[in-house]
Amino acid sequence: MEATTSSSLLNGLNSGVVLSLIAVLWTVVWQNLQRLQLQRLVGRHMNRHARRLAALVDPYLSVTIHEYEGGRMKRSAAFEEVKAYLSASSARDVRHLRAEGAKDADKLVLSMVDGEEVSDVIAADDNTDVTVWWCAYSTPPPRTDGGGYYGWGGGGGRAQENRRYYRLFFLDRHRELVINTYLPSIRRQGRAVMVQNRQRKLFTNISTHNWSDVDGLVRSAWSHVVSYMCSLWTEVVFKHPKTFETLAMDPEKKREIIDDLDMFKNGKEQHRRVGKAWKRGYLLHGPPGTGKSTMVAAMANYLGYDVYDMELTSVHTNTDLRKLLIQTTSKSIIVIEDVDCSSNLTGRRKATGDGDGDDDDDAAKTTTKKVLDRGGGGVGGDSKVTLSGLLNFIDGLWSAFGEERLIVLTTNHVEDLDPALIRTGRMDKKIEMSYCDFETFKSMAKIHLDVDDHEMFAAVERLLPEVDLVPADVGEHLTAKNPRDDAGACLARLVNALQEAKANKDAAERQDEDNGVFMDDLNTYTVHPFN
Numbered sequence: 359m360e361a362t363t364s365s366s367l368l369n370g371l372n373s374g375v376v377l378s379l380i381a382v383l384w385t386v387v388w389q390n391l392q393r394l395q396l397q398r399l400v401g402r403h404m405n406r407h408a409r410r411l412a413a414l415v416d417p418y419l420s421v422t423i424h425e426y427e428g429g430r431m432k433r434s435a436a437f438e439e440v441k442a443y444l445s446a447s448s449a450r451d452v453r454h455l456r457a458e459g460a461k462d463a464d465k466l467v468l469s470m471v472d473g474e475e476v477s478d479v480i481a482a483d484d485n486t487d488v489t490v491w492w493c494a495y496s497t498p499p500p501r502t503d504g505g506g507y508y509g510w511g512g513g514g515g516r517a518q519e520n521r522r523y524y525r526l527f528f529l530d531r532h533r534e535l536v537i538n539t540y541l542p543s544i545r546r547q548g549r550a551v552m553v554q555n556r557q558r559k560l561f562t563n564i565s566t567h568n569w570s571d572v573d574g575l576v577r578s579a580w581s582h583v584v585s586y587m588c589s590l591w592t593e594v595v596f597k598h599p600k601t602f603e604t605l606a607m608d609p610e611k612k613r614e615i616i617d618d619l620d621m622f623k624n625g626k627e628q629h630r631r632v633g634k635a636w637k638r639g640y641l642l643h644g645p646p647g648t649g650k651s652t653m654v655a656a657m658a659n660y661l662g663y664d665v666y667d668m669e670l671t672s673v674h675t676n677t678d679l680r681k682l683l684i685q686t687t688s689k690s691i692i693v694i695e696d697v698d699c700s701s702n703l704t705g706r707r708k709a710t711g712d713g714d715g716d717d718d719d720d721a722a723k724t725t726t727k728k729v730l731d732r733g734g735g736g737v738g739g740d741s742k743v744t745l746s747g748l749l750n751f752i753d754g755l756w757s758a759f760g761e762e763r764l765i766v767l768t769t770n771h772v773e774d775l776d777p778a779l780i781r782t783g784r785m786d787k788k789i790e791m792s793y794c795d796f797e798t799f800k801s802m803a804k805i806h807l808d809v810d811d812h813e814m815f816a817a818v819e820r821l822l823p824e825v826d827l828v829p830a831d832v833g834e835h836l837t838a839k840n841p842r843d844d845a846g847a848c849l850a851r852l853v854n855a856l857q858e859a860k861a862n863k864d865a866a867e868r869q870d871e872d873n874g875v876f877m878d879d880l881n882t883y884t885v886h887p888f889n
C-alpha cells in the first residue's frame with residue numbers, strides 16, 4: 359500500500375471566500391443526506407462532487423492498493439481482500455460491474471469496473487459517521503525492453519491484462535482512524551468474505567511423470583526446476599458430501615471431536631500464549647470401513663479447510679517432503695492415509711544413523727524398501743523418505759511453518775506404528791473408529807431411514823455386539839435397493855445379515871474348538887457379509 363497526499367482536487371481554481379462557504383455548506387448538507395440514507399437517491403455523481411467540494415476546506419489523502427505487488431506476478435492479498443470486502447456494496451451501489459466465477463456454479467463475484475466508486479461509512483469513536491470513498495482504476499501492464507511482457511509460466515494471458523488498483527480517499531483529519539482501524543478491519547472482513555466464497559480444494563502430490571524412465575541426475579535436476587517453478591501439488595475442487603450430521607457415531611464421541619475442532623480453530627491466541635505451533639495431529643485408527651476417510655471429509659467440511667492428501671510413496675526424499683509442507687497453505691488438513699502401508703516406516707528410527715532426516719544423503723543411507731500391501735501387489739515407487747523425515751515433517755522445526763493446520767494420519771494397524779510417530783505433539787488426539795455399536799446403528803437408522811425407533815431395533819441391539827460389523831456394511835444394508843424398500847425391509851435385511859454373521863461365527867468357534875484352538879488365540883472375527 360502506498361499513501362500519498364492528494365492536492366486539492368480543484369487546484370488552480372480561485373478558492374475565494376464564497377466558494378469555501380458553498381463547500382462547507384455542501385459538506386454539511388451532504389452529511390445530513392447520508393444520515394437520512396438519501397445518498398443513493400441523490401446518486402453517485404453527486405457523491406463525487408461532494409468529495410471534490412469538501413476537498414476545498416479539508417484536503418484528501420489516498421491509499422492505493424495494487425493488484426500485483428511490486429510489479430511482480432504475485433497477486434496482492436490486500437487487493438483481493440479489499441475486492442471481497444467491496445463486493446457487496448459494489449453489487450448494491452455501482453452501475454457498471456465486473457463479474458467472475460464463484461464457488462457456487464450459479465453465482466458470480468462482482469466488483470467495480472474502472473472509474474466506478476463506492477462510499478463506505480465508518481463509525482468513529484465519538485459516534486459520528488465518517489465517509490470514505492473507494493475508486494477502481496487500472497493501468498496497462500509493464501513492458502520489458504524487448505517489447506514483451508513480464509512474467510512467465512502460469513502468467514500467460516494474465517501478464518497482458520491491465521493491472522488494477524483501488525484507491526481509497528479520506529479526509530486528512532480521519533487519517534488515524536482510517537489507517538489504524540478501518541484498513542485492518544476491512545482486510546479482516548474481506549478475508550472472511552473470501553473464506554465464504556472460496557472453493558475448497560483437494561490437493562494430491564501424485565506425480566504425473568514416469569520417474570522410472572528418467573536418469574537419476576536429470577530427474578533430480580528436473581524435480582528442482584519443477585518445485586521452483588510451480589506447485590508440487592495437483593488440485594481439484596473438494597466436493598465431499600459428508601458432514602458431521604451424516605457421519606454416524608456415538609453422539610457423545612462426535613460432540614467431543616467437534617468441540618476439539620472448535621477449540622483448535624479458535625485457538626490462535628492460546629497457541630501463541632503457550633508458544634506452540636498452531637497445528638494439531640489426529641490419528642484415526644480402526645478396521646477398514648469404519649469411517650476414517652469419511653471422518654476426514656467431515657472435518658474438512660466442518661472447518662472449511664482445504665485437504666492435502668499426501669501420497670508418501672510418491673515423495674522421493676525427505677527434502678521433497680519438506681518442500682511439499684512448505685507449499686501447503688494455512689487452514690488446511692494434511693492427510694496421510696494408511697500410514698502403516700505408505701512406506702516401511704515402522705520401527706526404523708534407531709536404524710537411521712544420525713537420524714536428523716534433513717538431507718537426501720541421510721535419506722539415501724537409510725532407504726527403506728517399499729513393503730506392505732493390502733491384498734496383493736506391493737506399493738511401487740522409489741521413495742527414500744525415512745521415518746525420521748516424517749517425524750520432522752509432523753513435529754520438527756519446519757512443521758511450525760504456516761498455521762492453522764491439521765495433520766491426520768489414518769491406519770488399520772495402530773500397533774505397527776512407531777511410538778514416536780504417535781506421541782502427543784505429533785498425534786494429539788487419537789480416535790478409534792470401531793465396529794458398529796448400537797448407538798452408531800441408531801444414528802445410521804436416523805440418517806438412512808429417518809426412524810428413531812422400530813420394533814426390529816431390539817434384535818439389532820441383541821445381535822450387534824455378537825459380531826463385528828463395520829458402519830460401511832450397516833450403511834449398505836440400510837440403503838434401499840428398490841423403490842419398494844421401506845424402513846422395515848432395510849432393517850429386516852440388516853437383521854438377516856447379523857443372524858447369518860452370528861451363525862458363521864458360532865460355526866467357526868465350534869470348528870476351532872474341534873481343532874483345539876481356544877477363543878483367546880483369536881484376535882477378532884471380522885464379518886464381511888457381502889463377500
Ligand SMILES: Nc1ncnc2c1ncn2[C@@H]1O[C@H](COP(=O)(O)OP(=O)(O)OP(=O)(O)O)[C@@H](O)[C@H]1O
Nearest residue numbers: 604605606607645646647648649650651652829830
Ligand atoms: N460412521 C460412518 N457414518 C456414515 N457412513 C460411514 C461411516 N463409516 C463408514 N461409512 C461409509 O462407509 C464407506 C467406507 O468408509 P471409509 O472409506 O471412511 O472407511 P475407512 O475407515 O477409511 O476404510 P479404509 O481403512 O479401508 O480406508 C463410505 O462410503 C462411508 O460413507
Ligand SMILES: [Mg+2]
Nearest residue numbers: 650651695768
Ligand atoms: Mg480410508
